[in-house]
Amino acid sequence: MATAIHETELKYDAPAGTPLPELLDLGELPHVASQSAAATVKLDATYYDTAAYDLARAGITLRRRTGGKDAGWHLKVPEGAASTRTELGLPQGSEPPAEFVELLTARLRGRPLHPVATITTRRSLCALVDADGSPLAEIAHDTVTAAAMGSEAALKRWTEVEVELAADVDAGQGARLLKAADRTLRSRGLTPSAHRMKLAAALADALPQEPELRLQKAGAADVVRAYLREQCEQLLRMDLLVRRSEADAIHRMRVAARRSRAALQEFGTLFGGLRTQQLINELRWLGQELGAARDQEVLRDLFLRQLDEIPVESVLGPVRARIAGHFAPLVADAERRVGEVLNSPRYLDLLNDLEDFVAAPPSIEADAEEAQRPAKRALPRMVRRSQRRVGRRMRAATQSLPGERDSALHSARKAAKRARYAAEAASLALGKKPRKSAKALKKLQSSLGRHQDAAIASDVLRTVALRAHAEGENAYTYGLLHERLAAHRDRSAEHARHDWLRANRRKRTAWMKS
Numbered sequence: 001m002a003t004a005i006h007e008t009e010l011k012y013d014a015p016a017g018t019p020l021p022e023l024l025d026l027g028e029l030p031h032v033a034s035q036s037a038a039a040t041v042k043l044d045a046t047y048y049d050t051a052a053y054d055l056a057r058a059g060i061t062l063r064r065r066t067g068g069k070d071a072g073w074h075l076k077v078p079e080g081a082a083s084t085r086t087e088l089g090l091p092q093g094s095e096p097p098a099e100f101v102e103l104l105t106a107r108l109r110g111r112p113l114h115p116v117a118t119i120t121t122r123r124s125l126c127a128l129v130d131a132d133g134s135p136l137a138e139i140a141h142d143t144v145t146a147a148a149m150g151s152e153a154a155l156k157r158w159t160e161v162e163v164e165l166a167a168d169v170d171a172g173q174g175a176r177l178l179k180a181a182d183r184t185l186r187s188r189g190l191t192p193s194a195h196r197m198k199l200a201a202a203l204a205d206a207l208p209q210e211p212e213l214r215l216q217k218a219g220a221a222d223v224v225r226a227y228l229r230e231q232c233e234q235l236l237r238m239d240l241l242v243r244r245s246e247a248d249a250i251h252r253m254r255v256a257a258r259r260s261r262a263a264l265q266e267f268g269t270l271f272g273g274l275r276t277q278q279l280i281n282e283l284r285w286l287g288q289e290l291g292a293a294r295d296q297e298v299l300r301d302l303f304l305r306q307l308d309e310i311p312v313e314s315v316l317g318p319v320r321a322r323i324a325g326h327f328a329p330l331v332a333d334a335e336r337r338v339g340e341v342l343n344s345p346r347y348l349d350l351l352n353d354l355e356d357f358v359a360a361p362p363s364i365e366a367d368a369e370e371a372q373r374p375a376k377r378a379l380p381r382m383v384r385r386s387q388r389r390v391g392r393r394m395r396a397a398t399q400s401l402p403g404e405r406d407s408a409l410h411s412a413r414k415a416a417k418r419a420r421y422a423a424e425a426a427s428l429a430l431g432k433k434p435r436k437s438a439k440a441l442k443k444l445q446s447s448l449g450r451h452q453d454a455a456i457a458s459d460v461l462r463t464v465a466l467r468a469h470a471e472g473e474n475a476y477t478y479g480l481l482h483e484r485l486a487a488h489r490d491r492s493a494e495h496a497r498h499d500w501l502r503a504n505r506r507k508r509t510a511w512m513k514s
Contacts, residue, residue, distance in 0.1 A: 002075070002088040002099055004244075009164035010083055010178055012190040014141070024126055024139050026163075029180045031173055033131040038141070043067040043121040047199050048096055050111040053207055058107060058236065061199050062100060064092070068123075075100045076197075077240060083178070106239040109348050117202040119146045128177075135166040137177060146202035156202060160193055161185065215429045220378035221270040221361065224263055227425035229358045231260040235351070239342060250338060254290035257283050260354065262421035266386050267379075271361045279357055282350045289341045293334035299457050300327040306484045307477075316474040319481075326464050375429035383426050383434065384512035386419035387504070390441070394500050406455040409493060413448035416441050416503075433511040440503035447499050451492035454485045461485065 027035040045065040049055045055062060059078040065071055073096070075088040090097045096113050124141040140162040147155050163181045165174045195201040215223050238253035261283035268276050303323045307315065341347050393415045397408035420441035427434035465478035502508070 002090050002097075004086055004088050005167055006079070006084060006086055007164055008084045008174065008178070009162050010182055010185075011193040011196065012161045012185050013193050014159040014161050014190050024124070024141055024161075026128060026139060026181060026184060029128065029184065030176050031130050031136060032128045032177070034129055036127045036129070038124040038126045040122065040124050041068050043123060045119050045121070046115050047117045047119065047202075048113045049116040050108065050113060052111070053116065053203060054107050054111065055104070056116075056197070056199055056203055056207060058233070059196065060104075060107065061197055062096060062104070062113070063199075064096075066092075073097050073100065075103065078196075103240050103243050105243070105343065106236050106348070106351060109352065115149055117146060117148045117199055119144060119198050119202055121145075121198070134168075136169055136173075137166055137181070138162075138164050140164070144198060144201075146198065148202050148206055150206065154205070158201065160198075161190060215375070216431075218375055218429060219372045220267070220375045220382075221372070223375040223379065223429045224267045224270060224425055225358055225361060226428055227263050228260055228354070231256045231263070232351075232354050232358060235260070235354075242338065242342065250290050250335075251294045254287050254294060257287040257290065258417065259421045259424070261287065262418045263425050266418055266422040267382060267425070269382075270378075271357075275353070275357060276361075279350075279353060282346070282353070286341070286347065286350060290338060293331055293338055295456075296327055296330045296334055298453055299460060300324070300331070302453055302457050302485075303461070303481065306481055306488070309484070310477065310480055314477060314480060316476050317468065318473065319468075319477045322464060322468055322473070326460075326467075375426070379426040379429065380512045383419065383422045383437075384509070386415070386422045387437075387509060387512060390415045390419050390444075390500070391504060394497075398497070405493070406451070406489075409448055409496065410452050410455075412496075413445060413452060416445045416448060420445055430511065437503070437508050437511070440499070440508050444496060444499040444503050447492050447496035451489050451496060454489035454492060458482060458485050458489070 024038060025035070026032070043065055044067055045063045048062045048064070061074070061076045063074050063076075065074060070089060072092050073090045077086045077088070078084075079086060088100070088103075090099065101108065101113070122143045125138055127138050128136045130136055142160050142162065143157075144160065145155065145157050163178065163185070165178065169177070193201075195204065200207065215226055218226075234256040235253060238249050238256060241249035242253055261280055264271075264276055264280050264283070268280075300323065304320070307320060307323070390412060393408070393412035397405060397412050400408040420438050423434045423438035423441060427438060461478060461482055465475050465482075468478065469475045
């Protein structure tokens with residue numbers, strides 16, 4: 001199994017011929033007690049990608065490297081911050097490791113990997129340590145020679161400096177150190193590197209350049225496509241994390257699927273056609289498949305939180321163990337199902353269709369005039385339609401009979417979710433006001449979500465309690481849990497009512513009338 005480390009680094013372009021001692025003297029940085037002498041090593045790496053550079057365009061690198069202390073195969077994946085990546089490592093081998101290829105399934109989708117560049121680095125490396133001798137960071141001065149493979153291959157040479165934090169350094173301490181290093185290196189004539197990865201510099205002439213789109217002045221359809229592109233990329237990022245069993249990755253992947261589906265539902269008239277509806281259906285399927293594991297975990301955690309608030313003397317019998325035992329096989333089965341889904345042809349076809357749609361959406365049956373209308377004029381009206389749907393469903397829930405309220409509030413929740421994501425999409429062109437609307441709708445969605453979770457939990461609790469009773473256990477505690485869940489449900493419904501009043505205030509909706 002691959003080893004994993006999180007690396008946080010800053011990268012700078014250095015003028016050729018810069019004196020090494022002067023460049024690397026960073027011993028005066030905060031928390032630094034001493035700096036080691038520079039050691040030199042030669043690193044040779046072959047980088048692999050698809051013919052269309054699918055990995056490099058996503059900021060991912062797959063390489064086989066010799067030389068240095070970590071020779072072998074490396075898969076580097078960007079994280080949220082621009083300066084942070086996760087590096088996975090495996091031993092040497094002649095072909096890309098099967099474990100890495102499996103992690104990249106969603107990116108590759110059957111497209112073969114082949115060498116795209118070779119990079120040789122002559123690295124002078126020194127360490128910064130604190131007063132206790134613990135490592136704080138490494139400073140690397142790299143002289144790089146790169147050759148991209150292909151009919152127009154050309155040799156490139158450059159010099160760069162990297163400052164990489166040690167793995168165990170305190171977050172606050174590391175941030176101060178990098179800030180000071182950035183200030184010092186800039187003062188010595190270095191500039192932040194134009195390329196986050198060496199491979200990007202090597203392939204600069206080959207990588208396709210995305211045209212810059214000024215969304216503030218774009219047409220409505222282009223803004224929605226930009227939003228869909230963001231969500232498609234999020235799906236792919238989360239896919240790899242789900243395959244690595246990272247915490248919360250399934251939930252975040254499901255949210256990306258929901259956002260994509262909501263954008264197509266709310267702005268579908270900008271595109272029209274059968275393909276749009278097919279994508280909506282397939283995204284709904286993916287969201288449902290991803291949701292099963294998450295939903296079971298949410299219900300389990302809700303039960304355990306409520307149980308924690310009951311006095312210990314009122315917890316009679318193995319209640320906690322029975323709850324855990326009820327959910328354990330359900331969560332395991334749902335997670336197994338997610339693995340099957342992510343390797344299914346249906347899922348990979350969905351990714352292909354979504355990318356194709358973003359690149360060239362259908363125009364048949366679309367409202368061409370509306371699609372080309374400036375986003376600032378078209379999108380507010382479309383979001384207002386979503387907002388009004390929330391209002392109708394909230395009123396219906398308020399007027400519903402007690403036995404129908406749970407279903408009515410769940411319907412309102414779905415409308416709030418769609419309106420929230422519609423406002424998020426509009427914010428790409430309209431900025432702060434839609435973002436504030438989306439934030440207010442998120443609060444409403446959360447309150448309604450808590451109500452829905454409590455409603456479902458009440459039904460599940462009955463099943464668990466009946467089983468406990470049938471096996472001779474005391475059911476007293478389950479009665480207390482039922483009362484707590486009912487109170488939780490009522491509070492959530494009341495919070496939702498207030499959240500809607502705030503989300504529907506004039507100051508939050510005035511922009512929708514633009």
